[in-house]
Amino acid sequence: MNTVTRPRILVVGAGFAGVECVRRLERKLSPDEADVTLVTPFAYQLYLPLLPQVASGVLTPQSIAVSLRRSKKYRTRIIPGGAIGVDLKSKVCVIRTITDEIVNEPYDYIVLAPGSITRTFDIPGLTDHAFGMKTLAEAAYIRDHVISQLDLADASQDPVERASRLQFVVVGGGYAGTETAACLQRLTHAAVKRYPRLDPGLIKWHLIDIAPKLMPELGDKLGSSAQEILRRRGIEISLGTSIAKAGPEEVTFTDGRAIPTRTLIWTAGVVASPLIATLGAETVKGRLAVAPEMNLPGDDGVFALGDSAAVPDLAKGDGAMCPPTAQHALRQGKHVADNVIASLRGQAMKPYVHKDLGLVVDLGGTDAVSKPLGIELRGLPAQAVARGYHWSALRTNVAKTRVMTNWLLNAVAGDDFVRTGFQARKAARLKDFEYTDAYLTPEQVRAQVEGSVRPE
Template sequence: MATSPNTSRTTPHILIVGGGYVGMYTALRLQRRLRSGEATITIVDPQSFMTYQPFLPEVAAGHIEARHVVVPLRRVLPKARVLNGRVVSVDHAHHVATVRPVSGPATEISYDYLVMAPGSVSRTLPIPGLAEHGIGFKNVAEAIHLRNHVLARIDAAASTDDEAVRRRALTFVFVGGGFAGVEALAELEDMARGALKYHPDLRPQDMRWVLVEASDRILPEVGDRMGRYTVEELRRRGIDVRLNTRLTSAVDRRVVLDDGTEFEAGTLVWTAGVKPNPLNRSTDLPLDRQGRIVATEYLTVEGADDAFVAGDCGAVPDLTRPGEFCAPNAQHAVRQARRLADNIVATLRGGERTAYRHSYAGSVASLGLYRGVAHVYGVKLRGFAAWFMHRTYHLSRVPTLNRKVRVVADWTLALFFRRETVSLNGIERPRAEFELASGQDRAA
């Protein structure tokens, strides 16, 4: 195992585990507030970019170019050292983290201050067939894959006269009624409906879109009233919304629900929640029963004043609701990151830390082009007004002016030109044709 060469430094070293919302925004704030030579910053993440996840449904639907929702870490963090790799363990007692880089041997990195922000991973269940056929929806690669997959299923349905094959290809199932599931389904259904204009043999009613939710409502963050409106809106569009229903099997792409319904589906998308990153269990930091790192109201790790935590991987107390914890969403992550960075600066300078207290702004959700729901500061909106607020709010939160301009450019072009509905499924196996040609040459 190699050892990082910076173990003999005298300048305090801040190690940030994870380059998502918390990691990137913490580093941004630190490089703005720290004086020259006051501390060094290292951020470790398998990817070289941060993804603005609220725009993934629009990436999947083709409204926004995929490259415009990712922020290059090295470009926005010139004063930090960015390592592409995965932290596999943290020994905070000795202030050492073990990093496995993208290539090469594992490395031990020592630090003075630790920021744990590895985020979350999809929370799956041991459902037969799910691992083989399910598609997640947490990153750009999955959004691009889902877009290509849905369009490829439409192409396949239009290229066959077999009714069973066509029915299977045009059946799309989404499990999970939170923001990710509802927005992804709504945007993709809207896209697919537009794509059928180029397939005269297919009709919108030939498609079957199913939303499966285990609880008795969807989008609980926008309130009961807006949640019920969303169900009604989706059903009005012909989408089959199944509440109080669970997926029990997906073997051979045959979907089985616990209400006795069975049917074949060419697409199964799993968005039924998240769980803390498994890395948490490879540390000596205190965890709660859900595997989250226990945090104080100052965003320090309980019992460790030189370790900080925020975002999905931490159990951060919600001071506005005593006894509860902050929800794992982007709104909290961004605001926690700023407070966390300020508390690190205060610690370095011998000042006092400030507790994280957040006034909940509300929630917005897109239901396809010109449709949405919103519950912001007590005001409930739906339809075009909510859709416009969704875009306006998230545009204001996209990091860097560069990305804001590019997103607006995408939206502006979409006003004048129809979106592309071409499946680039081949990019997932770029060497397939070359391998086929090579095999034919060998056979000859």
């Protein structure tokens, strides 16, 4: 077969789902069976669950950025950019490259794994003044910002300014928010010892969530254990509460309290990538509605998985959908690759079924709560399970070596509390890291594919 007649498989997104799909396609397809292309703005796969440890300095950013070009057998063509629209009728994906060029990429089979973005609400000042915790750049930036608040508070002669710089607010009582608050609180607790002019009692961390419980998936006992650990460290937890408005130097809660702070970290959940809205297809709470085989009914050659797809959770039943977790994304990536190959070869596709293996929450140091296979663990045993799970899930031996070395070095030598220079004089906030305005409407996608209009 020549290049022209080989089927074209386009994979959108290099998260857990997309990368696992590409790797399996490479292993199971011969080079002359199909051409595989991956669309991603970054040349790495981000191990998202360990972002809080990058923000707290336990791990270096490079440790959890796993290169896509490490394998010698890697033959996938990578387009450095982001998909901003898909025309299902014409079988064309519209891509904005990292140089801001708009290109049309035709396909025969498309695997949509664009992931998710931070879920925000229409709260005054939120996107202008809050930080997110969804990307490697945000984690590195937040670390610089938190340390800079200690530096500025130490240098300030104004007690009001000093107090506001030493208060930190994290919104979101899920895994990301809880681990972020826990890890960064440990950072400031350790760092303040190097600032003899600062009163450690002025450092206050607030963790708030609109839900009545932290991490309800853990169950009442483990959830209560996690809350007790955080409260023992001095983190103030406010449940049934959210943000009413956010300003540059103050955050107002919905219960009426106004907290003077220069640090608002927003981790209140995720929503599917805006790319899904460009398809004009049926969605479930913003996620693309797919069959148990992860294909789009009525559109031949279209598959979706991960955070942006509403994949039926057949293991749970009762109409449940798979949660947007790395555990499901990893397995869905392999499974959808098998189904793409089956479709390519005219074979029957199989439905996705996976029973959740449990949950792990790393609260830093020796503190953790875990629930592997339904077994509730706390303290060191839970920490061993949490870190063991994350370590084993890293895709390359180089990444595993870097992470293990960082853990050991941090345990022995602690942190240096160095600002690396990511924080420029002009502050960057949530709206500056997630390019949600880059996507096209279905009408713009159609116009772009037809060549009649080029989007600005």
